Amino acid sequence: MKDSSSRDIAHARLGDAKAHLKDLIGFDTVSRNSNRALIDHMAAHFEGLGGDITILPDETGEKANLIVRFGPADQPGVVLSGHTDVVPVRPENWTTPPFEMDERDGRLYGRGSCDMKGFAACVMAAMQDIATVELKRPLYLCFSYDEEVGCLGAPAIARHLKALEVPPSFAIIGEPSEMTLVTGQKGKIAMRATVRGTSGHSSFAPGHVNAVHYASKAIAMIAGRARRYEADGPFDHDFTVPHATTLVTMVEGGVATNVTPDKCSFTFELRSIDETAARADIDALLSEITEALDPEMKAQHPEAGITFERLFAYPAMGDASGTDAFSELRAIMPEWSGKVSYGSEGGVFEVDGRIPAVIVGPGSIKQAHKADEFVEISQVDTCLRFLDGLLDEIGNQKD
Numbered sequence: 001m002k003d004s005s006s007r008d009i010a011h012a013r014l015g016d017a018k019a020h021l022k023d024l025i026g027f028d029t030v031s032r033n034s035n036r037a038l039i040d041h042m043a044a045h046f047e048g049l050g051g052d053i054t055i056l057p058d059e060t061g062e063k064a065n066l067i068v069r070f071g072p073a074d075q076p077g078v079v080l081s082g083h084t085d086v087v088p089v090r091p092e093n094w095t096t097p098p099f100e101m102d103e104r105d106g107r108l109y110g111r112g113s114c115d116m117k118g119f120a121a122c123v124m125a126a127m128q129d130i131a132t133v134e135l136k137r138p139l140y141l142c143f144s145y146d147e148e149v150g151c152l153g154a155p156a157i158a159r160h161l162k163a164l165e166v167p168p169s170f171a172i173i174g175e176p177s178e179m180t181l182v183t184g185q186k187g188k189i190a191m192r193a194t195v196r197g198t199s200g201h202s203s204f205a206p207g208h209v210n211a212v213h214y215a216s217k218a219i220a221m222i223a224g225r226a227r228r229y230e231a232d233g234p235f236d237h238d239f240t241v242p243h244a245t246t247l248v249t250m251v252e253g254g255v256a257t258n259v260t261p262d263k264c265s266f267t268f269e270l271r272s273i274d275e276t277a278a279r280a281d282i283d284a285l286l287s288e289i290t291e292a293l294d295p296e297m298k299a300q301h302p303e304a305g306i307t308f309e310r311l312f313a314y315p316a317m318g319d320a321s322g323t324d325a326f327s328e329l330r331a332i333m334p335e336w337s338g339k340v341s342y343g344s345e346g347g348v349f350e351v352d353g354r355i356p357a358v359i360v361g362p363g364s365i366k367q368a369h370k371a372d373e374f375v376e377i378s379q380v381d382t383c384l385r386f387l388d389g390l391l392d393e394i395g396n397q398k399d
Contacts, residue, residue, distance in 0.1 A: 011384040013125040018108065018380070020045075021121035022101040025110035031085040031149045034062040038084050042066055042124065042143060049127050051141070056156050063145040065153050067160060070127070071135030071395075076169035078329070078394060079140045079161065079355060080387075081345055082120045083147030083154075086112040093371035107374040114363035118375040119174030119383065122362065126387035133395035140168050147345055150190065150312030154345040158353030170325035170356055171349045172390075173317075176363035176375075177337065179382045183358055184238060184339030185346055186271040187316035189282050192309045193218060193289075195253075198301050199262035208260040209297050209304040212253045215264035218289045218306060219248050222268055225285055236273045241341040244281065246270045267311065271341060275316040317346035320356035332389040334360060342368075360386065 011017075027038040039055065043066055047053050051068040058064065066084075071077065089098040089111050096102040098111040108118070123141055140161065144153035161167050175182075195218070197209035229244045236242055246268065253264025270285070272278035286308050297304040319339075320326050326333075342365055346357035362379035 011381045013128065013384050014377070014381055016128060017121045017125035017384060018101075018103070020124040021108055021110075021113060021118060021380075024117040024121055025101045025112055026099055028099050029085050029112070030088050031146055032088075035084045035145045036062060036064055039064045039066045039143065042120070043068070045124055046127060046141065049130055051127070054160070056160060058145065058153070063153065065145060065157050066141070066143045067157060068141040069138050070130055070141075071138035073138060073164070074166055075137045076166055076325075077138030077140050078390065079142055079168045079171035079349065080123055080174065081142045081144070081154075081157075081171055081349065081357075082116050082123070082174045083144045083345065084117075084120070085146055085148050086115070086117070087148050087369045090371065095372050098373075103377075106377050108377060108380070109372055109374045111373055113375045114176050114373050115365070115368035116174055116176060116361060116363070118176075118363050118380060119361045122380060122383040122387060123174070126384055126391070129391070132398050133391050134398050135395040137394045138168070139391075139394065144345060151314040151343065151345050151348050152312070154348040155352045158349050158351075158355065161355065162353045167353070168355055170320070170323075170329065171346065171353075171358075173344045173346045173349075173357055173359045174361035174383075175342070175344045175359050176365045176368060177340070177359050177361050178364050179360060179362055179379055179386065180335050180337035181333050181358060181360055182337060182340050183319045183321045185317035185344050185359065186239065186273055186341050187275050187278055187314060187347055188343050189270045189272075189278055189313040190267065190311040191269070191282070192265060192267050192311055193306060194309070195264045195306045197262045197297065197304050198260070200260050202258045202260050205260050209262075209300045210260050211264040212261045214293055214297055214306065215251070215253060215266055217293060219251070219266060221289050221292065222246055222248055222285065234274065236339070239273055239339045239341055242273075244270065244272045244274070245341070246285070271343075272316065275318075278316075314343055314345075315347035315351045317344060317350055317357055317359075320350075320358050323356045325356055326358070329390070329393060332386070332393050333358075334386065340365070
């Protein structure tokens with residue numbers, strides 16, 4: 001491995017990491033698009049370094065997960081996990097084109113630079129030295145599709161790893177954590193509500209069931225539940241937001257200014273600190289809304305009412321710091337910073353793969369999903385040094 005004792009000297013692979021990040025940002029992998037070109041690009045890179053390649057396509061073939069193994073298959077290994085999709089952009093809000101990397105002021109700008117192609121670029125660069133290391137334990141590189149729309153790709157990866165003769169024993173999720181150690185993450189349930197009323201000329205509004213009005217009542221009840229979480233808990237102050245949260249995120253309804261709306265839909269979410277209570281909490285909230293609004297709506301028209309659909313859910317990530325697998329890697333882990341309220345695939349690895357997980361990755365979540373998204377070059381450098389330490393820990397330097 002390289003001598004990385006001096007932080008005053010840039011990591012020897014920093015230039016490679018920048019080049020890889022430039023390539024990765026150039027693939028428009030917004031979740032609505034295919035990620036196959038990027039997956040094929042990464043697979044070719046790792047295969048050229050001697051990696052054992054597995055591609056898991058979705059049922060359409062338009063999207064795929066990538067799993068790469070370096071090292072022996074008969075030992076419990078370590079997973080490095082990232083997702084390849086990014087959130088949408090509005091180019092007019094960007095200083096430079098979002099799918100072209102721009103380096104300025106010690107930062108690398110571009111959609112996904114922080115969340116989380118910066119981590120993928122570091123892994124690609126670090127693995128360029130894999131030929132100099134004899135791994136005692138395997139290293140699994142896992143890159144998924146559609147994390148941003150509900151962690152849809154990761155379950156197939158987790159199940160694949162679980163089914164191996166010797167599954168991995170630990171996973172490191174490279175979500176942006178400013179290269180600190182995160183040992184917990186909230187789970188999420190995303191829902192859509194559809195309110196059906198009756199329509200007509202707005203001058204006869206008292207005779208109609210106004211779907212937007214009833215949607216607003218339901219939204220107010222969701223906001224009330226959020227205030228109760230904030231005031232009454234339960235609390236876990238290791239989280240960045242120490243209580244559950246619920247909020248409405250999108251609303252759609254109405255067709256014209258002089259027509260009583262007969263339909264309104266909205267999406268909302270629950271992020272829970274208590275995985276076992278999440279389902280009960282959401283069921284209680286839906287019952288509260290239905291019992292308060294349905295009778296009143298149906299009294300005006302029998303076909304009026306409100307229905308709910310679960311869009312997706314992903315599990316919380318528990319605290320893996322007490323596991324034997326974590327203890328084996330404790331020496332290389334950075335400073336602990338707590339638990340986070342944003343989602344990651346860590347919970348999926350724990351629930352579907354039975355693989356304990358932590359989060360360690362370059363960049364700040366405060367930069368994710370924003371115009372002019374960036375990752376600090378110093379964070380990329382730190383991530384490369386962390387990966388050096390991991391390779392040193394699970395391998396021996398070849399003569």
